[in-house]
Amino acid sequence: MINEFYKEMLKGKSVIRTLSERAVKRGQEIGYGNVFDFSLGNPSVPVPGEFTDILKRLTENPDSMYIHGYSQSQGIPEVRKALADQLNRRFGMEYTGEHLFMTTGAAGAIAHALRAVTVKGDSVITFAPFFPEYHPYIDNAGRHLKVVPPDTVNFQIDFDAFEEALTEDVAAVLINSPNNPSGTVYSTETVRTLADIMDKAQKKYGHSIFLLSDEPYREIIFKGTDSPYVTKYYDNSISCYSYSKSLSIPGERIGYIAVNPACECADIISVMCGQISRGLGHNCPPALFQRAVAEAGEMTSDLSVYETNMNLLYDALTDLGLEIVKPGGTFYMMPKAPVPDSVEFCMKAFEEQDLVLVPTDSFGCPGYFRIAYCVDTEKAERSLEAFKRLLKG
Amino acid sequence: MINEFYKEMLKGKSVIRTLSERAVKRGQEIGYGNVFDFSLGNPSVPVPGEFTDILKRLTENPDSMYIHGYSQSQGIPEVRKALADQLNRRFGMEYTGEHLFMTTGAAGAIAHALRAVTVKGDSVITFAPFFPEYHPYIDNAGRHLKVVPPDTVNFQIDFDAFEEALTEDVAAVLINSPNNPSGTVYSTETVRTLADIMDKAQKKYGHSIFLLSDEPYREIIFKGTDSPYVTKYYDNSISCYSYSKSLSIPGERIGYIAVNPACECADIISVMCGQISRGLGHNCPPALFQRAVAEAGEMTSDLSVYETNMNLLYDALTDLGLEIVKPGGTFYMMPKAPVPDSVEFCMKAFEEQDLVLVPTDSFGCPGYFRIAYCVDTEKAERSLEAFKRLLKG
Numbered sequence: 076m077i078n079e080f081y082k083e084m085l086k087g088k089s090v091i092r093t094l095s096e097r098a099v100k101r102g103q104e105i106g107y108g109n110v111f112d113f114s115l116g117n118p119s120v121p122v123p124g125e126f127t128d129i130l131k132r133l134t135e136n137p138d139s140m141y142i143h144g145y146s147q148s149q150g151i152p153e154v155r156k157a158l159a160d161q162l163n164r165r166f167g168m169e170y171t172g173e174h175l176f177m178t179t180g181a182a183g184a185i186a187h188a189l190r191a192v193t194v195k196g197d198s199v200i201t202f203a204p205f206f207p208e209y210h211p212y213i214d215n216a217g218r219h220l221k222v223v224p225p226d227t228v229n230f231q232i233d234f235d236a237f238e239e240a241l242t243e244d245v246a247a248v249l250i251n252s253p254n255n256p257s258g259t260v261y262s263t264e265t266v267r268t269l270a271d272i273m274d275k276a277q278k279k280y281g282h283s284i285f286l287l288s289d290e291p292y293r294e295i296i297f298k299g300t301d302s303p304y305v306t307k308y309y310d311n312s313i314s315c316y317s318y319s320k321s322l323s324i325p326g327e328r329i330g331y332i333a334v335n336p337a338c339e340c341a342d343i344i345s346v347m348c349g350q351i352s353r354g355l356g357h358n359c360p361p362a363l364f365q366r367a368v369a370e371a372g373e374m375t376s377d378l379s380v381y382e383t384n385m386n387l388l389y390d391a392l393t394d395l396g397l398e399i400v401k402p403g404g405t406f407y408m409m410p411k412a413p414v415p416d417s418v419e420f421c422m423k424a425f426e427e428q429d430l431v432l433v434p435t436d437s438f439g440c441p442g443y444f445r446i447a448y449c450v451d452t453e454k455a456e457r458s459l460e461a462f463k464r465l466l467k468g
Numbered sequence: 469m470i471n472e473f474y475k476e477m478l479k480g481k482s483v484i485r486t487l488s489e490r491a492v493k494r495g496q497e498i499g500y501g502n503v504f505d506f507s508l509g510n511p512s513v514p515v516p517g518e519f520t521d522i523l524k525r526l527t528e529n530p531d532s533m534y535i536h537g538y539s540q541s542q543g544i545p546e547v548r549k550a551l552a553d554q555l556n557r558r559f560g561m562e563y564t565g566e567h568l569f570m571t572t573g574a575a576g577a578i579a580h581a582l583r584a585v586t587v588k589g590d591s592v593i594t595f596a597p598f599f600p601e602y603h604p605y606i607d608n609a610g611r612h613l614k615v616v617p618p619d620t621v622n623f624q625i626d627f628d629a630f631e632e633a634l635t636e637d638v639a640a641v642l643i644n645s646p647n648n649p650s651g652t653v654y655s656t657e658t659v660r661t662l663a664d665i666m667d668k669a670q671k672k673y674g675h676s677i678f679l680l681s682d683e684p685y686r687e688i689i690f691k692g693t694d695s696p697y698v699t700k701y702y703d704n705s706i707s708c709y710s711y712s713k714s715l716s717i718p719g720e721r722i723g724y725i726a727v728n729p730a731c732e733c734a735d736i737i738s739v740m741c742g743q744i745s746r747g748l749g750h751n752c753p754p755a756l757f758q759r760a761v762a763e764a765g766e767m768t769s770d771l772s773v774y775e776t777n778m779n780l781l782y783d784a785l786t787d788l789g790l791e792i793v794k795p796g797g798t799f800y801m802m803p804k805a806p807v808p809d810s811v812e813f814c815m816k817a818f819e820e821q822d823l824v825l826v827p828t829d830s831f832g833c834p835g836y837f838r839i840a841y842c843v844d845t846e847k848a849e850r851s852l853e854a855f856k857r858l859l860k861g
Contacts, residue, residue, distance in 0.1 A: 076639040076675050077733050078587050081740040122532035130527045139515035143717040179572065179721075179750060186749025194471050208746060215747025246469040282469055324536040326755025328572075340470050347474040353601060354608020356579025357572060361754040362719025 084211075090437050091115065091207075094421075098431040105429065111458040112431040112450070116255060116406065118323035119449040120376045126322055129370045133363055142366065146359040148349040150177025150331070157369040162333060165373070166304040169336050176345040179328035179360045181291045184315035185212050186355060187348040188332050189247065192285040192313070193218055197246035199287075202232055203439030204409060206255045206289075213249075221245065222439045230259035230400050230409070234268055241276050247285040248273060252305070253292035256438050256445035257409040258385070258402025260296065263303040270309035277311070283339050286312040291330070292405040294321040294375050297382045300403035310337040313344070318368050320406075321375045329364040381406040384448040384455045391459045395466045406449040409435060413466065417444050428461040477604075483830050484508065484600075487814075491824040498822065504851040505824040505843070509648060509799065511716035512842040513769045519715055522763045526756055535759065539752040541742040543570025543724070550762040555726060558766070559697040562729050569738040572721035572753045574684045577708035578605050579748060580741040581725050582640065585678040585706070586611055590639035592680075595625055596832030597802060599648045599682075606642075614638065615832045623652035623793050623802070627661055634669050640678040641666060645698070646685035649831050649838035650802040651778070651795025653689065656696040663702035670704070676732050679705040684723070685798040687714035687768050690775045693796035703730040706737070711761050713799075714768045722757040774799040777841040777848045784852045788859045799842040802828060806859065810837050820861075821854040 091114055098112040136142050149155065155172035162170050178184040193199060195217040201209055203225040213220040223240050226233040241248075250269070252261035261269075270286070277284050288305040293316065296302045306312045317330035334344045352358055359365075385402055393399055398411040412420040417434040421444050424430040433445040448455055484507055491505040529535050542548065548565035555563050571577040586592060588610040594602055596618040606613040616633050619626040634641075643662070645654035654662075663679070670677050681698040686709065689695045699705045710723035727737045745751055752758075778795055786792055791804040805813040810827040814837050817823040826838040841848055 076586055076590060077737075078584055078740070080587070081584060081743045082733070082736065084743040085736065085739055117537060118533065121530075122536055127527055127532070131524055134520055134523045134527065137514075139520070139716060140511065143515055143719050144510060145718045182746075182751045183749040186747070191471055191474060193469055194473070197469060211743070211746035212749065215744070323532060325538045326536050326752060328751065328754055340475070343475065343478065344470075346478055347471070350474045350477040350604070351608070353575075353604035354579070355748045355750075356576040356605065357748075357750070358575045358721065359719060361721055361757065363756075364754065 091433050094425070094431055094433055097425065101429060108454070110429045110431060111454065111461055113446045113448060113458075114431040114433055116447045117325060117449060118320055118376065119451065120323055120378065120380055122323050123374055123376050125374060126367065126371055129367050130363070133366055143362055146177070146362050146365060148352050148357075148359050149345050150175060150359065151362065151365050154365045154369040158331060159333075161372055166307065168306065170333055171336070173345060174334040174336055174341060176332040176334070176348040177360050177365055178330045178332055179357060180319055180325070180330045181289055181315050181317035182208070182212065183328065183357060183360065184317065184330050184332045185249070185287065185289060186216070187351050187357075188287050188313045188315055189213065189216055189218065190351045191344050191347045192283070193246040198242070198244040199247045199249055200237070200240055200245055201249045201251075202237070204230065204254065204256050204435055204443070205439050206251055207437045209249060225440050230254065230257040231261060231265045232269060234272065237269075238272060241272065243280045245276070245284060246282070247287055249287045249289060250305070251289040253295060253302070253404035255292065255405060256407045256433075256435055257400060258405040258407045259400060260300050260302050260403035261305075262301045266303050266305055266308045273309060283311050285338070287315060288312060289315045291317040291320050295378050295381055295406060296404040297385060297402065302404065306333065306335045310335060311339055313338070321378070322368070322371065323376045324364070327361060327364045329360050329368055380452060381449065383452055384450065387452065387455055388446060388448055392462060395462060397466070406447060408446050408448065409440070409443050410446070411443050415442060417442050420444065424465050428465045430458065430461050430465060484826050487818070487824055487826055490818065494822060501847070503822045503824060504847065504854055506839045506841060507824045507826055509840045510718060510842060511713055511769065512844065513716055513771065513773055515716050516767055516769050518767060519760065519764055522760050523756070526759055536755055539570070539755050539758060541745050541750075541752050542738050543568060543752065544755065544758050547758045547762040551724060552726075554765055559700065561699065563726055564729070566738060567727040567729055567734060569725040569727070569741040570753050570758055571723045571725055572750060573712055573718070573723045574682055574708050574710035575601070575605065576721065576750060576753065577710070577723050577725045578642070578680065578682060579609070580744050581680050581706045581708055582606065582609055582611065583744045584737050584740045585676070586639040591635070591637040592640045592642055593630070593633055593638055594642045594644075595630070597623065597647065597649050597828055597836070598832050599644055600830045602642060618833050623647065623650040624654060624658045625662060627665065630662075631665060634665065636673045638669070638677060639675070640680055642680045642682060643698070644682040646688060646695070646797035648685065648798060649800045649826070649828055650793060651798045651800045652793060653693050653695050653796035654698070655694045659696050659698055659701045666702060676704050678731070680708060681705060682708045684710040684713050688771050688774055688799060689797040690778060690795065695797065699726065699728045703728060704732055706731070714771070715761070715764065716769045717757070720754060720757045722753050722761055773845055774842065776845055777843065780845065780848055781839060781841055785855060788855060790859070799840060801839050801841065802833070802836050803839070804836050808835060810835050813837065817858050821858045823851065823854050823858060
């Protein structure tokens with residue numbers, strides 16, 4: 076009895092992936108260096124040499140079961156303790172190891188946190204523009220994703236629309252700041268207002284509403300950007316982190332959940348996630364990488380290229396007349412398409428100029444497109460002529 | 469809205485884990501060397517030095533995104549191709565890379581395969597004695613686990629009981645050979661008969677019934693044991709493999725699904741699993757270990773200690789009067805308790821002799837106990853006196 080639901084899903088192929096495959100194919104024709112592929116959000120900077128040293132040193136440990144043995148399903152206790160201490164020093168929190176749950180990246184973090192604090196049939200709110208994978212994350216868990224339309228002025232939050240969406244069936248709100256695809260970082264004021272509205276709704280409906288904060292881009296913040304640590308502003312909050320972008324190791328699937336010590340059931344959510352992991356087949360994230368990120372502390376790859384690329388593209392594209400909300404972080408920006416149909420615009424960009432841009436219709440924000448500028452600066456520079464021909468033809 | 473289902477699960481703590489925690493505590497009192505801890509199925513032999521060399525070499529690759537970047541959610545294409553080729557050479561199969569799906573160990577494999585070939589409400593049959601984690605794997609996915617009572621003569625299959633259990637609601641049969649906890653390996657005759665009965669039931673009910681073969685102990689086979697490759701005997705079969713035991717890397721979560729090319733929808737099950745992984749938060753298993761196991765080929769740890777320990781314990785314990793079906797593989801054996809209540813027997817063993825044995829009530833087989841002899845041979849030898857005092861004292 077083949078599961079027709081998943082079979083059916085195969086028809087709905089990701090727009091990003093389709094475009095990226097076309098880009099690779101075009102690269103085989105004209106050389107990939109001549110395709111301005113801004114489609115994929117894969118880190119473009121190498122893993123820090125010091126991190127590679129940590130991996131090598133751990134691998135050389137003669138006690139191979141210490142390094143490669145099962146961890147508890149919640150994660151290796153000393154790793155969780157080390158990460159709690161790091162977060163406490165940095166953000167003034169009071170996490171203990173018991174508030175941490177090690178995960179296979181942010182996707183694993185959301186999969187577990189979502190199941191711990193909602194039940195089937197609950198609604199989960201997110202804000203457009205949003206990462207399209209939220210749909211399978213939430214739909215396949217039997218929860219319902221409610222998308223609040225974008226605030227297109229500055230990609231913060233349209234609070235009137237949020238209050239309208241925040242009905243009794245909502246058990247969680249999922250935010251992503253710094254944001255994929257807009258690059259926007261929610262300001263302290265935005266987070267405070269969000270928390271205030273959610274607090275009132277909790278009282279009104281008499282049940283908890285959890286704030287799940289998806290933070291894989293937390294370390295990619297540009298100069299002068301106000302970037303509050305979301306968890307500090309709302310008790311029932313869970314931070315979902317991944318090292319994919321900060322250490323350029325997206326394939327190694329390592330991240331964590333940090334449960335606000337002030338939240339409901341704070342002492343057992345990590346243990347509940349351990350139970351959830353048995354049903355999802357996770358058990359524990361890779362042990363070698365658990366130990367490695369604990370040792371790495373706040374080490375990151377050299378992330379400065381992303382800000383360099385952002386400034387280069389932002390200045391040039393606004394000069395060419397595009398409307399862009401200036402990103403505060405990530406390696407994305409989301410200009411408004413100069414014609415109403417952004418899909419048509421992106422197709423034209425690809426076919427005429429070998430520029431691979433992603434229309435953000437599937438991000439809940441039609442009429443815009445995403446530029447993933449996690450590329451070599453040299454390529455970003457060369458792309459400017461192609462943008463010029465496209466826009467000024 | 470905290471999920472009460474998972475909260476409730478916290479009360480049902482695993483017997484194995486409780487015992488193993490007690491063993492560790494007792495070890496702090498009298499020295500862990502003096503506790504004969506046969507509770508946990510963690511490999512006791514080191515990772516092969518050659519495997520460590522592979523890991524170090526991969527880590528040193530200057531193209532860090534090649535090593536640590538995202539893989540496709542189905543797994544890295546060249547890794548899947550390499551594993552398909554290895555399986556074909558060894559078992560005379562005709563897998564292509566498209567029949568492989570890389571997973572986070574056997575748990576991840578079962579989580580995905582189960583969801584691909586069954587739907588909510590379906591029943592899944594397994595045979596006692598069985599790995600107790602099958603309950604959360606299957607229950608939490610909304611499927612129903614039906615346990616066929618054990619054939620206690622030789623721990624093969626009680627086919628009369630199987631035919632009775634194989635009603636129309638059954639969509640899959642989950643087997644584990646070599647078996648945890650009995651150490652039994654299903655014979656070719658057993659697998660043939662199983663396949664024959666399932667084939668007839670498929671025709672009778674007019675729907676497919678998949679055979680999920682959980683094979684983490686495949687490489688631990690003792691001399692003279694008939695150990696058929698299950699997939700060869702039944703078209704609608706999926707092999708679920710893990711490198712946890714063969715390479716002693718249970719914490720690194722790496723394994724795969726191999727879909728029988730002859731099965732229904734063979735060409736899309738791996739792609740379906742990719743879709744399923746989006747909802748479960750897996751995305752892809754650790755990329756470094758994907759490449760490492762592809763390079764490792766059929767390399768294993770030195771697994772001979774398990775057979776040495778098995779023979780030592782089997783001979784000594786049968787001499788002491790215990791009834792034991794001689795294991796054909798794994799690092800487990802499952803003697804019959806000399807008193808009707810095996811929980812009471814195991815408690816006595818722990819309290820009087822510091823022998824940590826696991827009653828197999830939760831494995832669907834009360835009246836027996838499991839010995840996980842993945843320990844140093846020296847310790848297994850020293851334990852014999854304690855067994856003697858327990859049984860003859």
